[in-house]
Amino acid sequence: MSLTFDQLLRQANTPADGLTPAADARPAYPAARPRRLRQSPGIRAMVRETRLAPADFVSPFFVTHGRGVRNPINAMPGIYQWSPDRLAEEGARLAALGVPAVLLFGLPASKDPVGLENFAPDGIVPQAIRALKAAAPELVVITDVCLCEYTDHGHCGLLSTPASHPQLAAGTILNDETLPVLARVAVAHAEAGADMVAPSGMLDGAVGAIRAGLDDFGYPNVAILAYSVKYASSFYGLFREAAQGAPRFGDRQSHQMDPANAREALREAALDLAEGADMLMVKPALAYLDVIRQTRDRFPEAPLAAYNVSGEYAMLKAAAANGWLDERRAVLETLTSIKRAGADLVITYHAADAAGWLRAG
Ligand code: PBG
Secondary structure (H helix, E strand, C coil), X not given: CCCCHHHHHHHHCCCCCCCCCCHHHCCCCCCCCHHHHHCCHHHHHXXXXXXXXXXXXXXXXXXXXXCCCEEECCCCCCCEEECHHHHHXXXXXHHHCCCCEEEEEECCCCCECCCHHHHCCCCHHHHHHHHHHHHCCCCEEEEEECCCCCECCCCCCCECCCCXXXXXXXXXXXXXXXXXXXXXXXXXXXXXXXXEEEECCCCCCHHHHHHHHHHHCCCCCCEEEEEEEEECCHHHHHHHHHCCCCCCCCCCCCCCECCCCCHHHHHHHXXXXXXXXXXXXXXXXXXXXXHHHHHHHHCCXXXXXXXXXXXXXXXXXXXXXXXXXXXXXXXXXXXXXXXXXXXXXXXECCHHHHHHHHHHC
């Protein structure tokens, strides 16, 4: 039942809408043989729709006080807590691999209810920023802006006490009271040389408060990468160990999103853009590829990052360590899927390895 050349030509010349040949008018098998475009590496490369490159990655780093420190993190093989001096060396190595940016999380020397080190000019993150900028000036430095790593209670905001807010249950997150703290943290990071700040607490109004704070203090060019769409996920456990930021009681469900919701994600992203977000983020990545795609389609103007989080990293590392998966292929396939879903950037603990593999070809 193969069509003659004349029949094919007639079909191709009679588009249903005057522009596009109707789907059923396109040649079918045996004229159509999609495998033609898969038969050699050269052809496959020509028709590849999604290309992964080191320039797509942002590498997260945990920074701790001291010198010469490189503490491994349990269940995240290859990931460490670094002191600023060692971080600077690692940052230079990453930049040489073509990875453009890092995302910093700080471990303070001590914790308190407000998280004072979070906005101290000589706090751990400002130290790390300066060390990185000296060692690898081309590296874009993004900093996490949240309270949970710095507060003794491990929550992402200031908490009510019976004395301060008798009408609230003790330990309620005080959204509006926390916003000036977030703005101060962002300004402290900007003063130290951060290029971009990333509020991760999902508090309402955080992006607007940080934008206003940065502008007031003379940092209109410091950008905001908003954790606009962050789910209350089971995949963050290892990060909380690495960053020592687990809540002492309760959980984060009063501010992080319900994994069942996608329409709400679009509302969050729209609000953050209206408040001045320069880039959006969806987090985690793998269980939320549909949300990445919807966010990309709804907001074509906004650069979109996706955070391939600690639990997602650990899953592949554990399977690879057992010989159950080919690590290189599984990691590159995973990162490609996140980009194909619509992310421009992938924040990933695989960044250095993946960049090395991609460069090796
Ligand atoms: C909070 C923060 C978390 C992560 C990034 N920023 C943890 C949380 O919200 O509990 C998780 C990242 C990961 O799992 O890799 N500042």
